[in-house]
Amino acid sequence: MYLGAHCSGGIKKSLDRAAEIGADSLQLFVQSPRAWKFPDHDPKDLAAFRTKREELGIGGVVVHALYLVNLASPNDEFYEKSIATMSSTMDASSAIGAEAVIFPVGSHQGAGFEAGLERVVPAMEQILEHSSETTWLLMENSAGAGGDDRPLARRARRAVRRVLEARAARRLPRLVPPLGVRLRR
Numbered sequence: 001m002y003l004g005a006h007c008s009g010g011i012k013k014s015l016d017r018a019a020e021i022g023a024d025s026l027q028l029f030v031q032s033p034r035a036w037k038f039p040d041h042d043p044k045d046l047a048a049f050r051t052k053r054e055e056l057g058i059g060g061v062v063v064h065a066l067y068l069v070n071l072a073s074p075n076d077e078f079y080e081k082s083i084a085t086m087s088s089t090m091d092a093s094s095a096i097g098a099e100a101v102i103f104p105v106g107s108h109q110g111a112g113f114e115a116g117l118e119r120v121v122p123a124m125e126q127i128l129e130h131s132s133e134t135t136w137l138l139m140e141n142s143a144g145a146g147g148d149d150r151p152l153a154r155r156a157r158r159a160v161r162r163v164l165e166a167r168a169a170r171r172l173p174r175l176v177p178p179l180g181v182r183l184r185r
Contacts, residue, residue: 005021006028015052016052025060030063031089033064034067061096063092066085072119074115074119086103088130090137099134102140
């Protein structure tokens with residue numbers, strides 16, 4: 001069993017913070033959790049993370065995506081920003097050897113579950129093109145509001161099934177889902 005925490009400091013300092021508290025796993029952000037602008041990570045910093053992780057014996061690393069992500073948004077600008085930042089997050093997470101990226105699927109914002117689902121499925125397909133053999137995509141299933149506009153991940157089995165069916169039909173690579181469902185590329 002791994003014990004860990006969500007550690008601040010991003011790619012450059014989160015491992016040190018995990019070691020300071022005696023953690024053998026951690027969750028981190030690879031960008032500011034509240035800003036769309038994704039940093040241009042130096043490849044040397046990405047390699048240094050992998051090396052330091054091995055030196056410290058950190059077993060599990062999970063990246064948390066930007067809080068603003070909403071793959072179900074009916075707003076085209078917001079939707080495109082969400083896909084772009086998730087793709088960059090997957091690239092950076094794969095580069096540091098993280099086991100997974102956890103992300104909030106989002107809310108349909110009143111457009112209806114089916115409309116939201118129609119946005120989520122192609123978005124996840126695009127994002128999964130940035131995954132690796134070792135870095136999974138995990139849907140967060142507990143964030144967001146309740147009621148009819150609750151996050152799609154709470155009803156994610158349908159979303160996951162649709163993504164899997166779409167990927168199988170187009171022979172696309174790997175995925176990962178919520179509620180214990182893991183999607184591979």
